[in-house]
Amino acid sequence: MRALAGLTLLVLLGRSVFAGEAPLTLEQVLADVRARHPEIKSATATASADRERITQAGAWEDPVAGLELQIRTRSFLLVASARDAFFQLIRTREQLALVAASDRLLAQAADLVRSRLATGGADTTALLAAERERAQLQERVLMLEREAADASATLNTLRDLPPQSPIGELAAPAPGTAAAFATLEDAQAHALAHRPELREAEARITAAARTEDVAARAWRPDPEVMVKARHVDAGGRFVNDYDTGIALSLPWANIDKYRSAQREAARRREAAELDAAALRTRTAGEVREMWQRRDTARRTVELYRDRLLPLARQGSDTLRQGLVTGKNSLTELVMAQRALIDAQNTLAASLADFQRYNAMLATLTGAADQS
Numbered sequence: 001m002r003a004l005a006g007l008t009l010l011v012l013l014g015r016s017v018f019a020g021e022a023p024l025t026l027e028q029v030l031a032d033v034r035a036r037h038p039e040i041k042s043a044t045a046t047a048s049a050d051r052e053r054i055t056q057a058g059a060w061e062d063p064v065a066g067l068e069l070q071i072r073t074r075s076f077l078l079v080a081s082a083r084d085a086f087f088q089l090i091r092t093r094e095q096l097a098l099v100a101a102s103d104r105l106l107a108q109a110a111d112l113v114r115s116r117l118a119t120g121g122a123d124t125t126a127l128l129a130a131e132r133e134r135a136q137l138q139e140r141v142l143m144l145e146r147e148a149a150d151a152s153a154t155l156n157t158l159r160d161l162p163p164q165s166p167i168g169e170l171a172a173p174a175p176g177t178a179a180a181f182a183t184l185e186d187a188q189a190h191a192l193a194h195r196p197e198l199r200e201a202e203a204r205i206t207a208a209a210r211t212e213d214v215a216a217r218a219w220r221p222d223p224e225v226m227v228k229a230r231h232v233d234a235g236g237r238f239v240n241d242y243d244t245g246i247a248l249s250l251p252w253a254n255i256d257k258y259r260s261a262q263r264e265a266a267r268r269r270e271a272a273e274l275d276a277a278a279l280r281t282r283t284a285g286e287v288r289e290m291w292q293r294r295d296t297a298r299r300t301v302e303l304y305r306d307r308l309l310p311l312a313r314q315g316s317d318t319l320r321q322g323l324v325t326g327k328n329s330l331t332e333l334v335m336a337q338r339a340l341i342d343a344q345n346t347l348a349a350s351l352a353d354f355q356r357y358n359a360m361l362a363t364l365t366g367a368a369d370q371s
Helices: 002-017 026-036 038-057 062-117 124-158 184-194 196-218 251-325 330-365
Strands: 224-234 237-247
Touching (some): 026 124, 038 062, 062 124, 062 330, 124 330, 184 196, 184 251, 184 330, 251 330
16 A cells, blocks of 8 residues: 555645645747747748748749748647646646555555454445455555556656656646537637648648649740940040840740649649638537537536535445444445545546547647637
8 A cells, every 4th residue: 555655645744745836837848849849840941941942933932921820739639638648637736646645544444344343243245345445445546646647748748848847737628618609610610720731731822822823824924125334445536336026935835844744733732722612511520519519518618516526425425424423334435435436537537528529629629729
């Protein structure tokens, strides 16, 4: 039981270890990801370099616009990963605290039963069940500690910190609401208008259309007027002479080349338009799926928070008191405590899922870009 004892000590002393530090908030984590993640900084530098090259060449801004949209898309994905890791770390820490509290309760109940064994007023089978339950809790502690370590490493990496950096107390954000969009149709319409990937697809269509225009203009050459001046000093007299002419390229001499370039540009524009259409269809489906997942998580949170968890807590308290008075057995308390832990874990997991799906919905609809 050393792992559980160490866990209990960690839970009791966790706040004092980081007492001098303010709790880490989700907003701070997301700000760190946006400002410090190497991939975002690298893409931003690349976009800046491309802009300088475009300025030198006098070309269009469409490639840079598309790249900047890709930067925002990548930023949203990294922010979503940071949210997941943040909520996962909160959830595992809550579960570790619940396991520690349950182990303390079972240890106290087991000590009470042992004291009654001397007088023959207790059943060794119940005591064995309690110790088996504590052993299973220890296995759960090991699993949760691995999950917490993985979430911490992910969170640190996204913030451009060493993976093993300690993370202090976390400030749990207020439970999100589902009021960002009144209906699923509103969310889908907002996504079609503001989703970063769709805006990126529109930029690709614009760039492809301009490439098609260039290919078409190459088939219709513009004439060039040439003027050449000569200055001669002959016997103290200045003689100026001018040659003029018109230069005209003849693309018709290589008709296959220019026709092929036109067809290629047209096919690339068509492909960009089809990709955008497919993405719009997929977006509507993804928003619907995320909307349903979030709604399911919200209903589960309400069910466990308002009904099942209070009942499980009441049953555990009643059986604990009954064990002291001899009215109930230790086996009954073990079963009740297991049901309480399951209810608490389900509530914590559903709340984390709701927060995650809410954030993913904001990313899909482009609402995160406006916050």
